[in-house]
Amino acid sequence: MCQEDRLIEECACQHFRENAVTGHRVIPEPSEFHLKQESLTDKACSSPTSFAEVMARRNAALADNHLSCASAKASMGGSAMDNPHDVEIIAAIKEQLETNGPAAAAAKIQTYLDEQDNIQLNIAITGECGSGKSTFVNGFRGIPNSDKERAAPTGVTETTKDVTPYPHPNYPNVTLWDLPGMGTTKFPADEYLKKVEFKRFDFFIIISADRFRENDVKLSEEIQKMGKKFYFVRSKIDHNIYDAKETQGSEFNEEKTLKEIREDCIQDLKGRVESPQVFLVSSCKLHLYDFRLLEKTLEEELPAHKRDALLLALPTVSLEIIIKKKEALQARIKYPAGVSALGAAAPVPGLSVAIDMTMIAATVRQYQVTFGPDSESLQRLAETVRVPLDELRAAMTSPLAGKEITKDLIIKILSSSVAFLSLNVAEEGSRFLPLLGIPVAMTISFLSTYQALNMFLNMFAEDAQKVVEKALGLNTPV
Numbered sequence: 162m163c164q165e166d167r168l169i170e171e172c173a174c175q176h177f178r179e180n181a182v183t184g185h186r187v188i189p190e191p192s193e194f195h196l197k198q199e200s201l202t203d204k205a206c207s208s209p210t211s212f213a214e215v216m217a218r219r220n221a222a223l224a225d226n227h228l229s230c231a232s233a234k235a236s237m238g239g240s241a242m243d244n245p246h247d248v249e250i251i252a253a254i255k256e257q258l259e260t261n262g263p264a265a266a267a268a269k270i271q272t273y274l275d276e277q278d279n280i281q282l283n284i285a286i287t288g289e290c291g292s293g294k295s296t297f298v299n300g301f302r303g304i305p306n307s308d309k310e311r312a313a314p315t316g317v318t319e320t321t322k323d324v325t326p327y328p329h330p331n332y333p334n335v336t337l338w339d340l341p342g343m344g345t346t347k348f349p350a351d352e353y354l355k356k357v358e359f360k361r362f363d364f365f366i367i368i369s370a371d372r373f374r375e376n377d378v379k380l381s382e383e384i385q386k387m388g389k390k391f392y393f394v395r396s397k398i399d400h401n402i403y404d405a406k407e408t409q410g411s412e413f414n415e416e417k418t419l420k421e422i423r424e425d426c427i428q429d430l431k432g433r434v435e436s437p438q439v440f441l442v443s444s445c446k447l448h449l450y451d452f453r454l455l456e457k458t459l460e461e462e463l464p465a466h467k468r469d470a471l472l473l474a475l476p477t478v479s480l481e482i483i484i485k486k487k488e489a490l491q492a493r494i495k496y497p498a499g500v501s502a503l504g505a506a507a508p509v510p511g512l513s514v515a516i517d518m519t520m521i522a523a524t525v526r527q528y529q530v531t532f533g534p535d536s537e538s539l540q541r542l543a544e545t546v547r548v549p550l551d552e553l554r555a556a557m558t559s560p561l562a563g564k565e566i567t568k569d570l571i572i573k574i575l576s577s578s579v580a581f582l583s584l585n586v587a588e589e590g591s592r593f594l595p596l597l598g599i600p601v602a603m604t605i606s607f608l609s610t611y612q613a614l615n616m617f618l619n620m621f622a623e624d625a626q627k628v629v630e631k632a633l634g635l636n637t638p639v
Contacts, residue, residue, distance in 0.1 A: 247492075250273050253269060253273075254266050254269050254270055254273075254499070257269045258503075263503040263504075264503070266499075266503055267499075267500045267503040267504060270496050270497075270499055270500050270503075271500065273496065274493070274496055274497075277469065277493075278334065279334050280334055280466060280467055280469075280470045281334050281336075281470075282334065282335045282336070282363055282467050282470045282471055282474075283336050283338060283361055283362045283363050284335070284336070284337045284338065284362065284363060284364060284365075284366065285338050285340055285357075285359070285362040285364070285365040285366065286298050286337055286338065286339055286340060286365075286366050286368065287340040287342075287343065287357075287365060287366070287367055287368070287380065288342065288343075288367055288368035288369055288377065289342045289343060289369065289374065289376060289377070290342035291342075291370065292342070292368045292369050292370045292396060293368055293370050293396035293397055293444060294313075294339055294340070294342075294368050295312075295313035295314060295315045295339055296313075296315050296396070296444040296445065297366070297368055297394065297396060297442070297444040298313045298327050298337045298339050299312045299313055299315070299444070300444035300445060300447055300476070301337055301444075301447075301475075301476065302327060302329050302330060302337060302476075303330070303476050303533075303538055304330065305541055311327075311330060313325065313327055313339045322341060322347065323341065324338060324339075324340055324341065324356075324357050324358070325338065325339045326338050327339060329474045331474070331530045331531075332470070332473060332474040334470060335470055335471065335474040338362065340357050341357075343376045343377075343379075343380055353380070354380075354383050359383075359384070359387060359389075360387065362389065363389075363390075363463070363467065364389060364390040364391065364392070364459070364462075364463070365380075365384050365389060365390070365391040365392070366391070366392050366394050367380060367381060367391055367392070367393050367394065368394045368395075368396050369393070369394075369395060369396065369426075370395075370396050370397045372425075372426070372429050373393060373395075373426055373429045373430055373439075374429075377393070378430065378433045378434060381393075381430075381433075381434050382433070382434075390462055392438070392440060392455065392458065392459070393426065393430065393437060393438065393439045393440065394439075394440050394441075394442050394455065395422065395423070395426050395439055395440070395441050395442065396442055396443075396444060397443065397444075398419070398422070398441045398442060398443045398449075398450050399443035399445065399446055399449070399450075401418070401422060402415060402418060402419075405418045419441055419450070422441060423439055423441060426439040427439055438458070440452070440454060440455040440458075442455065445545070446545055447476055447478045448478040448479060448545075448546070448632075448633060452478065453478075453479050453481060453482075456471075456475055456482065457481075459471060460472060460485075469489045472485055472486060472489055473486060473489065473490075473531050477532060477533060477534070477625055477629070478629070479629065480626060480629055480630075483532070483622055483625045483626055483629065484622075486531055486532065486622070487618060487619075487622040490527075490528060490531065490618055491615065491618060494611055494614045494615060494618070495611070497520055497521075497524055497610060497614060498607045498608075498610040498611040498614070499607065500520065501516075501517050501520065501606045501607060501609075501610035502603040502604070502606050502607035502610075503603070504516050504517070504606065517606065517609070517610055518568050518571055518572055519568055520610075521571055521610065521613055521614060521617070522566055522567060522568045522570075522571045524614055524617075525561070525566050525571060525614070525617045526566045528617060528618055528621045529561070529566055529621060531621070532621040532622060532624070532625040533625070534625070534628060536563075539553055539554065539628070542628070542632055543632075546632045546633065548631060548632055552631060553628055553631055553632060556624070556627040556628050556630070556631040557624040557627060557628060558624070558627070559620035559621070559623065559624050560574050560620070561574070561617065561620050561621065561624075562624055571617075574617075575613060578613075578616075
């Protein structure tokens with residue numbers, strides 16, 4: 162970074178540090194920069210480089226600094242969910258900034274965000290006839306079996322006749338594939354792998370409603386030969402628990418019963434499958450039993466670039482999922498904030514704020530989709546946990562709860578924030594500062610967008626937390 166840029170950055174950063182600590186005025190007085198302005202003006206005028214080129218370099222360096230600082234912040238306070246490609250993409254953005262200017266850098270950021278939203282994840286759900294594959298597909302996607310238009314058909318007989326894709330309703334890049342039972346007339350065991358085109362799947366979930374049989378073991382052996390991951394899920398556990406309660410009466414012990422079921426399943430697989438791990442799941446009650454352990458295992462074993470795709474599509478049935486979703490989305494905030502800063506480089510009063518409001522509204526809609534819950538899922542949750550629907554609705558207290566996210570709603574909520582209004586006034590006012598106006602406006606635009614998105618993300622995460630706490634009788638802060 163050249164001397165001129167360091168002086169600008171030092172001056173701007175000092176101002177915002179003071180403002181953050183004291184809470185005093187947001188727009189700096191011209192006298193604060195007077196001596197440095199004279200120095201920079203002299204250098205700009207005496208340099209053979211054109212004034213426009215000097216300003217472009219300064220603006221690029223300042224935007225570069227915003228992204229680098231945000232990346233460092235995410236790394237220092239980050240989590241396992243921080244995107245491992247951050248360093249690479251920020252380097253690519255810097256290159257665009259230095260070579261082609263702010264507009265090209267903003268386009269690079271948008272391209273990256275679009276790519277992240279379209280990472281394909283294909284999950285194969287397989288097992289013998291009647292094992293509960295379709296119910297698992299529906300439960301994972303948050304769709305009831307009764308939904309005739311979107312649900313995978315279920316029944317006591319084999320209802321899956323062909324390899325059928327079921328995209329996630331909110332994240333269509335994540336697809337669960339309901340595979341026909343192995344050993345049927347149409348899909349004989351010796352041709353099964355070829356007919357279902359196993360190579361296209363990222364991992365496989367092998368489901369059984371009672372014991373894992375010979376076909377399940379053969380399937381796992383072939384999947385292993387392909388170098389792919391597979392997971393055994395023992396389904397309909399809630400049915401087993403109910404039956405055990407009925408037959409054992411006062412001697413019933415849920416923990417002991419679950420342990421016996423798990424050990425029995427593992428015994429069936431020993432000798433054929435190395436270190437078998439079995440997850441006990443109720444597809445109708447994902448908040449119970451081993452679903453949280455299953456999701457944690459999937460997350461840990463997926464390639465890094467596909468983890469967020471899985472995480473964001475998971476049903477929000479535990480506080481752990483809420484925390485991880487929040488962390489994943491928080492790690493992305495620096496990118497739209499960077500676009501905001503780059504947009505502020507345009508010397509047109511009011512344009513940056515208008516663009517920011519549209520972008521913030523679009524991002525907040527994604528937060529709403531990720532956390533929910535919508536009316537349908539809230540109703541289903543109320544029925545599952547037997548908590549009155551009105552109590553679950555009352556748990557959501559943010560101004561976004563149950564609302565359609567529009568630009569007008571975003572503006573209304575932000576208008577009640579003194580800090581945000583002050584930053585916006587400062588951004589527009591700073592444009593009239595000689596020489597320093599655009600760089601300072603970029604700094605303020607980055608800060609205001611970052612803070613706004615972080616605030617809205619917290620609102621949705623806190624509402625989701627309160628609903629889960631109410632539903633499950635918990636009290637743990639996110």
